[in-house]
Amino acid sequence: MTTTFEEVRTLVHQLTSAEKVRLTDELAAQLGDRTEPRTASAQQMTLEQAHQVFAELRNFVSSLPQPRRTLGEQLESDRAERQASIEGGNVHPRWRKLQ
Secondary structure: OOOOHHHHHHHHHOOOHHHHHHHHHHHHHHHHHHOOOOOOOOOOOOHHHHHHHHHHHHHHHHHOOOOOOOHHHHHHHHHHHHHHHHHOOOOOHHHHHHO
16 A cells, blocks of 8 residues: 555644654655755855845835825825715815815
């Protein structure tokens, strides 16, 4: 009888955290050097490279269109519109400008 991956996964979910750690350690020992570390493809940056990437990111973000309102201003506007709708006032911004 062959055990499928899904059956093993179902059984692993029934283990305690300590048993999962023990199983992981045992599997890692069995596999040995046949696996590559997950961070093997990640490139290490020097401090100078990190500063350069940060500067590029900062320039990119600063070039994005800025919001017309701050979050606080938008929140206050939304509250005012909600209050006007509760009180039966005209809440559509276009109609408020025309009046």
